[in-house]
Amino acid sequence: MSTIIEQVKTFFESWKPETPVEDVRQLAQAGSDRQYFRVKTPPRSYIVTYNNNTPENSAFLEFSRHFASKQLAVPEIFHSSADKQFYIQADLGDTSLFDIVQTEGYTDRTFELYQKTFAQLAQLQIQGGTGLNYDYCIATRSFDRQAIYSDLLYFKYYFLRALKLNYDKNLLLNDFEMLSYYLMQERNKYFMHRDCQSRNVMVKDDKVYFIDYQGGMQGALQYDVASMLWQAKAALPFEWRDELVHYYFDRVNDLLGNQLNKKDFLDIYKGFVLIRMLQTLGAYGFRGLFERKPHFISSIPFALRNLRWFLENKGIPIRLPELEKVLNAMVDEEIIKRFENIKADKESKLVVKICSFSYKTGHPEDLSGNGGGFVFDCRGILNPGRYEPYKKLTGRDKPVQDFLLYQTEMPVFLQHVYSLVDISVSDYLKRDFDSLMISFGCTGGQHRSVFAADSLAKHLQQKFGVKIELSHCIQDAKNWVN
Template identity: 55%
Template sequence: MQFTIESIKDLYASWSGQPCDQVEVLPQSGSDRRYFRVYAAGKTFIATYGNNIPENDTFIYFSRHFKEKNLPVPEVLAISEDKTVYLQEDFGDISLLNRLESEGLCDTVYELFRDSLHQLALLQVKGHEGLDYTRCLTNQEFGKQAIMADLLYFKYYFLDALRKPYDKQKLIDDFEALSTYLTFTEYKYFMFRDFQSRNILVRPDSSVHFIDYQGGMRGAPQYDAASMIWQARANLPDDWKTNLLNDYMDSFESIIGQPLDKGIFKSQYNGYVLIRLLQVLGAYGFRGLFERKAQFLTSIPQALHNLKWFIDNQSLGIAVPEFKKVLEICVGDDIIERFTPLTATDETPLVVHVSSFSYKKGGIPVDESDNGGGFVFDCRGILNPGRIEEYKKQTGRDKPVKDFLEQQTRMPEYLNSVFDIVDIAVEDYIRRDFKSLMINFGCTGGQHRSVYAADALARHLRNKFKVKIQLKHHVQDEKNWINT
């Protein structure tokens, strides 16, 4: 990490002629790329490190091509000689998803979605002009092979994990028919491929800007619109989905300068909505069921509800009987119930007591409840940030320490295993009307690792089970109970 930061400092100095003031490590996203914020002369820039050189090349080429056409993407300012580090314009930290989650379903947020779709149509059409698709990272076109890959991703990582019977050959035949149907689209322009509200950054002036389009290729414009409007985490209401699609079609029609056959356009849009819904389920299945990352499992119920609504209300325009049977299996009440955690109500008596402690200063806390039991997790197997000078006076609630634990230790894996174990007990305790469960995290000083882990578990249980939490950090706030 330090070597990368020094490389970023060297690149900035070489580009600007002046040293930067600070390089801040940003939280890691789902990819292997690492992001940093560079502070210099009252301005900020984003530095990206990635050892996948072809991916870097594609992003830089797309960015420069789109920027020449005044499209809302970051300007690439400098590139290291080995092409592993590049410096780009900083659009800030506030995504469209952040705005939706903080402000709710208001007119201002709707206009941001509407403008994003308008800018998407411009990117798809204007960005397509003169674009060299041989520079794409993977496929040059989202054709039948790519559609089949998304459908098989759903099959292997979600459908097959359900262990429900179906005719595998008939399903593959239906996949072939659907992918052939969607391949013959009237319109093919630049396809963003991962157009979601988290990849749209909103500046204070409410202008929208795009990131993470390096996976783009030539394809049907409906795919990107479907990705955004039907994003599971955004969970937009039905009237927003309908109105935003109409707004998008109007924008697209005006930009290409010819009328759309909106009936055909919508029919194929529905096909891509389904592809996207299934691809997302495959991703949640892979990350949640196979990699055991708890946050992805909690997204599956909403994704299934989206799929159920779609099946009940939309038409594909093509007969695929085995596929339809499989979809009905996926949205059956038993499957949705399987992935929907039991949640607490106002009448649920259970209180989960979560605490951090020091093995050297007091030891394992005493359970004051009647039933005893519970869990004690030893965090001393995780690399200790307290041994690093800059973190010694900080705690597991300070951002630099949290970044260190999340990005440079195995704390995320450790917590995923903790969540798996504790979730079983919490769900059972809710069902049986138990009143108390105590969960303790210990480390050497009770300052960094145990504090971070206790906060993370409290947040996880509150979000997943809506259960009452009493959170206490014995070393950090001995006299202060935090009720959440």
């Protein structure tokens, strides 16, 4: 990681040799392999992206420059390397529209930001789609029948198959064909973001900007609207969804000289809501059920309840009997509960005791009488204490946390820890046990073990709502002495 940070710094300085770099810090990754770095200079900060997928980078760079030439709501691109593996873009901050939904809730300001987003989306699709070179598209130039059918197969193989439901495969494939042909009736095709969701809308100074449109292609206007309004974890109020789709239609129709028929537009919109929800479940299945990434598994209940409301209140727009039978079986409460975590309540006895310690002084004793629980050895993780800037800091200081997150194997280590501990916590809650002890050790009990213990405590609190007793043997002793 130190090598890639040096490469980022060198690349930035090749663009602005006269501007001293004060700091280079890696940002958290999302679902992709792209790595983002914030480069701070005296006048301002920038985002440097590293990605060895050059076709993906080429699409993003070409689309961004085209959109910027039309003054659309996208980040400005300042520079890219000759091999297009590095590029520099404007720093839009850390706040997404999804963050605002999560922190502020469904306020007037949140609604206004969604209106701004849809007004800008209409321009991105129509004005941005005019003159765009679709040869840069990664997979296919357009969201055609084949692409729609591929999304349906993605849902079938990566999500539906895992549920082990009974259905007629041939009849289901026939319904997939029918849905694909139905959606292809929409002839109005412009730029389609393809992953238009609130996490991919950044908010800065009350303005909105789109990011992560490198997978874009030519397609129907309704797809991106469906993606944004029916995002499972955003869980927008249903009356907002109706109001905002009408608001969006008016903005689009203005740009197109009032040539659209509102009833036709909204009728086929329901079909795009359905295909987007199925594609999303396919992604959750692949990332969650196959790659075992907890974030995606935790999203499945939200997506299924989203789908259930749609089926009960909107309905599939054409007759697809086998698909409808499968979907109604999928949204049964018993299936949804398969993916939901058990939660602690006021009656739960379980207390999870988490501590950090130094192997020099030995691991702490379990006083519960249960003989101890998990003991994890953090000494296989690169030690920040070897480096002068971190020697006097602890795992609770941000520079140490950033070092462990972005320059060591700590994230991988913690994912394995979470997977093991989650099994026990879930079982102990069901069986009404009262105690579980988990200890993390490192050489000095100062950096790695402290960070790991704090991280697990936060994870268990968020996932299970369980009672936590957190202690740091070495650090607490130092504080007591002081």
